[in-house]
Amino acid sequence: xxxxRLVIIGNGMAPGRMLEHLFETSTDYDVTIFxxxxxVNYDRIMLSPVLSGExxxxxxxxHGDAWYEDHGITLHRGEKVTHIDREAKTVTSExxxxxxxxxxxxxxxxxxxxxPCPGHxxxxxxxxxxxxxxxxMLAAAEKxxxxxxxxGGLLGLEAAAGLKMRGMDVTVLHLMPTLMExxxxxxxxxxxxxxLEARGIDIRCGANTKxxxxxxxxxxxxxxxxxxxxxxxxVMAVGIRPNVAVAQEAGLTVNRGIVADASLRTSxxxxxxxxxxxxxxxxxxxxxxxxxxxxxxxxxxxxxxCDKEFMHSETPTKxxxxxxxxxxxxxxxxxxxMEDVVLRDAAKGTYRRVILRDxxxxxxxxxxxxxxxxxxxxxxxxGQDVSEMRETLIFGQNYQGGGAVNPLAxxxxxxxxxxxxxxxxxxxxxxxxxxxxxxxxxxxxxxAHTKASASCGTCTGLVENLMxxxxxxxxxxxxxxxxxxxxxxxxxxxxxxKAKGLKSIPAIMQELEWTTAEGCAxxxxxxxxxxxxxxxxxxxxxxxxxxxxxxxxxNIQKDGTYSVVPRMFGGMTTPDELRAIADxxxxxxxxxxxxxxxxxxxxxxxxxxxxxxxxxxLNKAGMISGAAYSKGLRTVKTCVGTDWCRFxxxxxxxxxxxxxxxxxxxxxxxKLKLAVTGCPRNCAEATCKDxxxxxxxxxxxxxxxxxxxxxxxxxxxxGKVATEEEVIETIGALTQYYRExxxxxxxxxxxxxxxxxxxIRDVIFDDLDARKAFADRFAYSQTFAQIDPWAERVAGAExxxxxxxxxxxxxxxxxx
Amino acid sequence: xxxxxxxxxxxxxxxGTIDDIPRQGARCVKNAEMTIAVFRTSxxxxxxxxxxxxxxxxPLSNGIxxxxxxxxxxxxxxxxxxxxxxxGADEGATASFPVRLEGRDIxxxxxx
Numbered sequence: 067x068x069x070x071r072l073v074i075i076g077n078g079m080a081p082g083r084m085l086e087h088l089f090e091t092s093t094d095y096d097v098t099i100f101x102x103x104x105x106v107n108y109d110r111i112m113l114s115p116v117l118s119g120e121x122x123x124x125x126x127x128x129h130g131d132a133w134y135e136d137h138g139i140t141l142h143r144g145e146k147v148t149h150i151d152r153e154a155k156t157v158t159s160e161x162x163x164x165x166x167x168x169x170x171x172x173x174x175x176x177x178x179x180x181x182p183c184p185g186h187x188x189x190x191x192x193x194x195x196x197x198x199x200x201x202x203m204l205a206a207a208e209k210x211x212x213x214x215x216x217x218g219g220l221l222g223l224e225a226a227a228g229l230k231m232r233g234m235d236v237t238v239l240h241l242m243p244t245l246m247e248x249x250x251x252x253x254x255x256x257x258x259x260x261x262l263e264a265r266g267i268d269i270r271c272g273a274n275t276k277x278x279x280x281x282x283x284x285x286x287x288x289x290x291x292x293x294x295x296x297x298x299x300x301v302m303a304v305g306i307r308p309n310v311a312v313a314q315e316a317g318l319t320v321n322r323g324i325v326a327d328a329s330l331r332t333s334x335x336x337x338x339x340x341x342x343x344x345x346x347x348x349x350x351x352x353x354x355x356x357x358x359x360x361x362x363x364x365x366x367x368x369x370x371x372c373d374k375e376f377m378h379s380e381t382p383t384k385x386x387x388x389x390x391x392x393x394x395x396x397x398x399x400x401x402x403x404m405e406d407v408v409l410r411d412a413a414k415g416t417y418r419r420v421i422l423r424d425x426x427x428x429x430x431x432x433x434x435x436x437x438x439x440x441x442x443x444x445x446x447x448x449g450q451d452v453s454e455m456r457e458t459l460i461f462g463q464n465y466q467g468g469g470a471v472n473p474l475a476x477x478x479x480x481x482x483x484x485x486x487x488x489x490x491x492x493x494x495x496x497x498x499x500x501x502x503x504x505x506x507x508x509x510x511x512x513x514a515h516t517k518a519s520a521s522c523g524t525c526t527g528l529v530e531n532l533m534x535x536x537x538x539x540x541x542x543x544x545x546x547x548x549x550x551x552x553x554x555x556x557x558x559x560x561x562x563x564k565a566k567g568l569k570s571i572p573a574i575m576q577e578l579e580w581t582t583a584e585g586c587a588x589x590x591x592x593x594x595x596x597x598x599x600x601x602x603x604x605x606x607x608x609x610x611x612x613x614x615x616x617x618x619x620x621n622i623q624k625d626g627t628y629s630v631v632p633r634m635f636g637g638m639t640t641p642d643e644l645r646a647i648a649d650x651x652x653x654x655x656x657x658x659x660x661x662x663x664x665x666x667x668x669x670x671x672x673x674x675x676x677x678x679x680x681x682x683x684l685n686k687a688g689m690i691s692g693a694a695y696s697k698g699l700r701t702v703k704t705c706v707g708t709d710w711c712r713f714x715x716x717x718x719x720x721x722x723x724x725x726x727x728x729x730x731x732x733x734x735x736x737k738l739k740l741a742v743t744g745c746p747r748n749c750a751e752a753t754c755k756d757x758x759x760x761x762x763x764x765x766x767x768x769x770x771x772x773x774x775x776x777x778x779x780x781x782x783x784x785g786k787v788a789t790e791e792e793v794i795e796t797i798g799a800l801t802q803y804y805r806e807x808x809x810x811x812x813x814x815x816x817x818x819x820x821x822x823x824x825x826i827r828d829v830i831f832d833d834l835d836a837r838k839a840f841a842d843r844f845a846y847s848q849t850f851a852q853i854d855p856w857a858e859r860v861a862g863a864e865x866x867x868x869x870x871x872x873x874x875x876x877x878x879x880x881x882x
Numbered sequence: 883x884x885x886x887x888x889x890x891x892x893x894x895x896x897x898g899t900i901d902d903i904p905r906q907g908a909r910c911v912k913n914a915e916m917t918i919a920v921f922r923t924s925x926x927x928x929x930x931x932x933x934x935x936x937x938x939x940x941p942l943s944n945g946i947x948x949x950x951x952x953x954x955x956x957x958x959x960x961x962x963x964x965x966x967x968x969x970g971a972d973e974g975a976t977a978s979f980p981v982r983l984e985g986r987d988i989x990x991x992x993x994x
Contacts, residue, residue, distance in 0.1 A: 584906070584924050587946040587953030587960070610906035615942040615953040622955055626941040871909035872897040873918060874992075 068151075072368070073157055073165050074171030075147045075312065077101035079110055080341035080357040082128055084171065087365035089137055091455035097139045099167045100157065104144035106130060110196070111354055111489070111521060114386045115789060117200050117228030119565035121318060140165075150316035152334055154408045171334055172313055172324060176306035178341040181216065184276030194225045203301065207232035211298030213239075214287050216275055218245040220385060222303035223258075226267050227387040229301075231566050233795045236635075237272040237286075237295055239712045249383040249394045252681050253410075253435040254417050254478035261390055261415070278679070300525030302364075308343045323350040328375040330364040340364045346376050353381045354489045354521060355486070362491075382443055382488050384436070389577055391678060392438035396429030396446050397421060400631070404428070407460045420460055425453040438462035440528060441476065444484045477531045486528050491523035494532060511535065543823070548810075549588035551580045556809035569601050571608055578614075585611075592810035595697065598733050599805045603849040609864060615695035618856045618867050620677055628677060629670040632684050634728065636704045636722035636742075646687030650680055662707055664701030666692055678868050681856035689731075690854040697811070698733040699740075702726040705753065707744035707761065716761035722791050725759075727796055731852040732801065733842070734815065735808030753781045757800060757815040759793055762786075766793045769817040770800060779815060782823050785831040799830040799840035806840075894982060894989040900928060901986060906953070908943040911990060917944050918979060919943035920988065929963035930990055932982045936961070936974030973992060 072095040073091050078222060084096065091207040107129040115121040118307040134141050140770045145159040150170065158164045178193030180186050188429045194200045195224050206213065207229055213550045218240030233450045236428040238245075244255030245262075259269050274290040278300055278803075287295050308323035323345030330346070340360040342352055343479045351357055359376060366374040382395035397404070398421050409418045414432030420427060420442060426449050430442035441463040445452060460467045480486075500516045501507060513520040519529040542878065547553040554562070558580060566829035575585060585593065590611035597605040615621050620628035632647070647667055650657050658670035672680055692702060703723045705711065707718030722742040729740070742759040743750035752758030754772040758781050768782035788792055803826065808817045818826055830837050858870070883985050897911045903922040911918045911931055919933040929953075935944045940956030950961045951969060960969040966978040981990040 253937075583951050584948050585946050587958065590946060591947065610904055610947065613946070618944075622944065624938070624956065626939070628943075866902065866904065866907075866909060870904050870912050870917075872895075873895070873910045874895055874911060874913040 068095055070168040071166055071694070071731040072097045072169050072171070073167035074099045074173060075157065076169045076171075076341065076343075077103070077107050077141065077796055078173060079107065079128065079655070080175075080361050081171060081173040081353060082107040083358050084173075084335065084340055084361035084365045084368075085139075087362050088369055091365075091371065092369035094106045097137065097170075098142070098166075098167075099134075099139060099611075100145045100147045100159055100163075101140045102144070102146040103198070106134065106141070108197065109521060110609045112196070113197065114224035114228055116197070117203060117225065118231040120561070123197060143282055147312055150312060150337075152316055152337075153235065155336070159715065161611070165280050167336075169338070171368075172332070172339040172342040172343060173365065174312060174338060174343045177309050178302065179305045179307050180302055181275060181304060183275055183277050183415055185280060185284070186302075188278055188283030188284050189282065190280065190298060191302065194221050194303045195306075198516075199301075203229060203299065204232065207234050207777075208297040208862075209298065210234060212237060212296055213299040214295055214297040215301045215303060217303035217304075217305070218242070218269065219248065219303065220246060220270065220383065223262065224386055225303055227262065227265070229299075230265060230267050232566060233646055234299070235268075236266075237268040237270065237297075239275060239289070240269070240271045241274055242606045243271050245269070245271065246383075248386075250392065250433075251419065251431050252397050253408075253419070254392060254431050255396070257417055257433045258385075258390065258392060262387075279336040280645060281327065285708075297402055306342065306352055308345065310343060313343070315337070321345050321348075328363070328370070328377075329367045330360055330376060331367065332454040338368070345516075347378060349378060351381075353383070353489055355381045368752075380443075380446060380714055381522070382439060384439075384488075391432075391436045393432040393436035394430065395439070395443050396427070398429045398431050399724075407456075409460045414762075417543060418460060418462075422452065425451050425456070427452060434743055437476065437527070440484065440525070441480070442488065443488075444480065446641055447485075448481075474531055474535050477528060477535055477855070487516075487521070487525050489525075489577060490517040492516050492518040498531055498536050506533075507537060527824055539840055548592060549586055551575075551582040551585050551589050552570070552578060556592065556812075559593070560600075560802075560807070560809070563596055569597065571611060572598070587613075591616075592645050595733060595735065595810050599847070602848045616697070617864075618674070618677060618854075619681075619691050619693075619695065619859065620672065621695045621714055623670065625671075627671045628683075629668050630672050630677070630680055631662065631666055631668045631696070631728075632689035633692040634666040635726045635730075636702055636719050638704075638723065639666075643687055643689060646684060646689070650683050653683070654680055664694070666694075666701065666704050668694070674870060678860055682860045685857050685860055687855070691856045693730065694731065697736050699726075699729040699731065699738050701739055702729070703739070703741040705742075705744045707742075707747040711749075713747060714744035714761070715763050716744060716766065718750065718759075719768075720763050721759065721761070721793065722750075724790065725794060725797060728798065729801065732805070732848060733851065734801065734805050736811050736813045737805075738801065738814065754778070755781065757797055764788070766790070768793060768796055768800075771818040773815045784827060795841045796831065796837060798844040799837045800826070801841040802844035803830050803880060805844070805847075834866065893993045894991050897988050897990045899986045899990060900926060900983065902988075903928075906947040908945075911945050913992065914931065915939075917943075918990065918992070919952075920981065920990065922948055923950065923960060923963070928981045928983050928988055930979040931961065931963065931966050933960055933981075934976055936968055936976050937972065938965075942963040950989065 077099050102356050109128050112126040124328050125640045145161050147157045147159050149158045156164050157167045168823045175333045178195045192199050212235040213229045214237045215222045216239045218238050226236045243493045244252045245258050276290050277288045279286045284297050284300050287297050310324050310516045313324040324339045325344050326332050326339050326344050332339050363374040363376045364707045380396045385392050407420045407423045419431045421429035432439050455476040457810050479495050484494045496653055497516050497518050506512050511827040520527045561772055574593050591613055594608050594611040609617050619631050655667045660668045662668050702722045704722030708714040709719055737754050740757045741750040741752040741755045743752040744761045752760055754774040757770045759769040768784045768787045770784055772781035773779045776794050804814055804817055895945055895962045903909045905924050917933040918930050921929045921953050927993045933941050933955040937959045940954040942952050942954045945952040950963055953960050966976040968974045982989040
């Protein structure tokens with residue numbers, strides 16, 4: 067028997083989900099999809115995290131190319147269907163592709179509503195619907211300036227927060243008096259506005275756009291009251307309209323959306339519709355949960371089981387702006403017979419309101435702490451009488467029955483049919499069954515098998531609690547936090563510093579919800595480094611978050627004295643420098659003088675009070691700090707190369723000096739030691755350094771990732787270049803990549819193991835543009851870093867570090 | 883006046899002002915017997931401990947100050963600024979001294 071032909075117009079989340087359900091039960095169809103966008107199916111509700119930089123496009127793909135291949139689906143990308151011939155049962159695209167169908171599904175989604183004010187068609191006016199819009203916004207954000215977002219609803223605010231995180235100035239214009247008035251009452255709208263304003267977003271409610279001005283592109287926006295606001299980008303997020311054009315043209319019954327019955331059949335029995343374009347029982351939908359329900363229903367009718375019907379239900383709203391927690395469901399207006407229970411905590415900025423009618427929950431608005439949202443929603447759905455718990459209802463589930471407050475108790479008390487994941491309609495029972503039946507132990511597994519928390523992710527905490535409850539100790543632990551002050555690992559912290567534009571240690575601790583007031587000796591130096599590396603010229607180094615060695619620019623020894631190592635570029639020195647070092651050792655009674663492994667001289671046992679005069683003398687002789695104490699560039703070791711050596715192939719000493727002059731002063735995740743050796747005999751031991759250069763007749767081999775400490779390993783080849791200039795650029799780029807992505811205290815070999823040697827080569831060796839961009843960023847950062855810390859302190863900086871505040875004994879005072 | 887009285891009081895010695903110490907930092911006060919580390923927290927409280935870790939005598943004044951504690955620069959012991967005791971699994975205590983803040987002036991009592 068030949069298969070039936072199923073044609074789908076549209077490749078969004080609803081038809082994607084419908085096909086998944088269909089393939090679970092039936093293989094009777096040959097599927098052809100026409101997609102007006104040139105892409106595979108991706109998670110549209112995750113566009114906001116892509117905009118803000120918290121996720122990438124790859125992260126939000128639902129069905130990759132392989133999925134279409136595996137299921138034998140023909141996908142026409144970038145082909146918009148313009149005509150349906152219901153007589154001949156064919157569809158035809160703009161590009162002239164015609165496909166016959168036995169069953170057709172229209173899933174054309176919706177179009178953003180564009181306010182038809184003057185100037186709405188200027189370049190720089192965007193909607194917020196798909197990845198093209200996000201790309202447009204990101205391009206605008208690169209250039210900076212002010213973005214004006216029209217619309218203070220869910221999408222508009224997510225766009226505003228994302229653009230702010232991308233570094234733009236942002237103004238939100240909202241027609242109504244409070245934000246998100248369809249989902250939030252004025253009190254919660256106020257808290258939300260306050261939170262967003264605190265992030266620097268300018269919010270103007272009651273603002274009506276009159277015109278957009280600009281010559282060749284957007285320049286300003288004019289309000290009804292004559293106010294002009296400069297703008298380089300305008301984002302319209304004022305609502306959506308079901309996209310019904312092709313259905314209308316085909317003569318199907320169309321109202322606001324394409325009219326369908328409870329089985330999602332249109333007025334033509336062979337044509338179904340799902341998604342935002344569909345209208346069932348007079349309602350159209352824009353949130354994902356009902357759209358996924360449509361997908362399930364349509365699939366059941368396509369495969370012939372016909373056991374499902376679409377039913378309207380209230381869908382909770384959540385805002386996907388990191389750090390803003392709000393939840394609303396059901397009704398919240400004032401109406402006859404409606405009673406409110408309200409709980410506020412001004413200090414914490416939380417607000418909670420439950421709306422009752424006839425002793426039943428009919429709505430809830432939560433701001434700040436939303437953990438009980440699912441519980442209220444469950445009561446709303448079940449219509450249970452709450453008069454028994456009326457007194458304690460507002461405190462949430464943990465306070466019912468006087469039980470101990472325990473996060474697991476909340477999920478333990480939920481009924482099996484309580485919905486955990488609103489996006490995907492997954493109940494507690496589904497998740498528990500999947501965990502026990504399939505032996506799932508990680509969140510990733512649970513997501514893969516049940517889809518719970520795999521869409522917007524706001525129910526992740528609930529799912530994790532459910533896993534903990536079901537599995538006990540067998541649950542795979544999430545990666546540990548960088549210290550006891552946070553559950554976030556170094557990678558998350560680094561990513562969020564950039565994504566959220568966090569530029570101070572207190573900002574990081576607040577926004578990333580540190581559990582301690584001011585961090586600890588483990589996280590503060592790490593955060594300080596990340597800020598130094600990520601915001602050169604903007605961030606002011608926090609001395610109190612530096613380990614003592616980096617604060618006083620010398621190495622503390624076991625007796626509390628210090629060691630001092632002046633820099634000797636490329637390991638070269640002069641009789642004058644040596645004399646100055648000898649004089650300093652004599653003058654300040656320095657007990658030990660030692661030659662280091664990095665080809666320089668260490669003065670050990672210097673008293674803290676003597677550091678400044680010692681440095682002053684060394685500075686006078688032309689020497690600067692060797693940074694022998696730093697998580698940063700230490701030394702560039704060299705051999706004598708062509709200057710003296712019979713075997714030398716290149717000027718290794720000269721190149722080492724150039725490299726050290728280029729790199730000195732830079733901070734890095736951990737110490738960075740280099741060597742340049744003049745021939746493969748490797749006298750400078752370049753093949754066990756963090757970064758090494760091996761000179762050969764035809765050029766320079768750059769190697770890296772060596773270690774000769776607790777762990778011993780040889781370097782790995784990065785690549786070979788022909789000139790000294792290329793060596794310097796490549797090493798600058800490699801250093802910068804390590805600086806930008808390394809974890810604090812992670813040596814370069816561990817970093818390379820973690821992110822991959824092949825990947826590093828792709829990024830900074832094979833891609834010449836990227837190499838240059840990294841090297842340029844390094845050079846820019848160096849303009850702030852190459853200041854000799856010794857000279858600064860000799861001139862008076864941080865003087866409190868070096869002398870006592872008071873000397874109480876008279877005799878002692880005289881001696882000092 | 884309080885300040886004048888305190889200055890004449892031999893047990894309480896004026897050692898400087900709070901502005902002499904960076905927030906989350908420390909300065910040393912020396913007398914014939916020992917060095918005392920005077921700490922200033924991020925919320926402007928002031929504490930004094932002997933500048934000597936109970937573990938291996940590391941100079942606590944050089945440590946990182948956080949959440950009412952200082953981490954010794956030598957081996958990362960965490961010492962309470964309040965009473966000088968080692969936190970967590972480590973055991974031991976360093977001497978602590980009463981400090982009084984009057985306005986911005988710091989007075990130290992070493993005889994207690």
